[in-house]
Amino acid sequence: MFGSMIEKAVHKSQHCQRNWDLSKSIPEEDLQVLETSITACPSKQNYVLYQPWMITHRETIDKIYHATDGFMLPDGTSKTNSQTLANLLVVFVESDAYWDQLPRNKEVLESKQSGKEHPSVEVQRNLAIGIASGYLNLTASLLGYSTGCCTCFNGHDIKTILKTNKEPRLLMGVGIPDKTRSRREHHKEKDFVFPTFNKEMKAIRIVD
Numbered sequence: 017m018f019g020s021m022i023e024k025a026v027h028k029s030q031h032c033q034r035n036w037d038l039s040k041s042i043p044e045e046d047l048q049v050l051e052t053s054i055t056a057c058p059s060k061q062n063y064v065l066y067q068p069w070m071i072t073h074r075e076t077i078d079k080i081y082h083a084t085d086g087f088m089l090p091d092g093t094s095k096t097n098s099q100t101l102a103n104l105l106v107v108f109v110e111s112d113a114y115w116d117q118l119p120r121n122k123e124v125l126e127s128k129q130s131g132k133e134h135p136s137v138e139v140q141r142n143l144a145i146g147i148a149s150g151y152l153n154l155t156a157s158l159l160g161y162s163t164g165c166c167t168c169f170n171g172h173d174i175k176t177i178l179k180t181n182k183e184p185r186l187l188m189g190v191g192i193p194d195k196t197r198s199r200r201e202h203h204k205e206k207d208f209v210f211p212t213f214n215k216e217m218k219a220i221r222i223v224d
Contacts, residue, residue: 025157033162034098034210035203037192041072042103046159050190053155054106059144064113065137066145066185069178071105079177080105080187086168087210095210098203099164102189106152107174108145110182145185152188162193 042050047070054068071077077100084097114137127134149165156163166187174184193199202208 022158025154029153029157029163030215031162031199031212032099032164032210033102033189033191033193033199034164035194035197035199035201036102036189037194038074038101038103040103040192042161042191046161047072047104049159050104050106050152050155053151054108054148057148057151059147060140061117063117063140063144064111065141066148067109067111067113067182068148069107069109071107072103076177077101077105080107080169080174083170083173083177084166084168084187086170095202095205095208097164097166097168097187098205099189100166100169100187101203102164103191104189106188106190107178107184108149108186108188109178109180109184110141112182141185149186149188152190156190161190162199163191164189 051068051070059065071080081096081098081100084100085094087095087097089095112133153163153165166189169184169187171184175181178184194203197206198209200210200212202210
């Protein structure tokens, strides 16, 4: 029974929610669980490679939403990504806090002084953010919320909004869906429905 519940949550978490019921809010106890999912999940050596921002301040969310005009249409125009208008918006931002976790040898100190990261850091940061966003996605689904990721955004504008010099890498809306509408309908433009595709894939198994 528990396994089927997890499978149901996984299938639900696969789909991007584009509109929300903003008359409701996520209770603090659920926000705590969601925070745990993105701060206690695994990363290489437990290095801190990203900083999650959890935003429920509506004015800030609206400003970030207006920096997501990047969903390209066949005619060359674009749409904003309304999954970012959720009850909670999580922004995954780069962090260099891992420097303080590294050994204090000459090579590390020289590299830190130069400001040049090892090429493998980019790989590990992408993996860490991918794992964290996956944990957040599934945790939110298990709690009964819907989600939607966004990578189409103006990073410079978002840095200005958040008053940070660190690069944002991924946005994820988490919240309560508007059940009176198709999940694909744009939150602010009811005449626009986002396209979708079916994911058909199987794992390759090596068995005894």
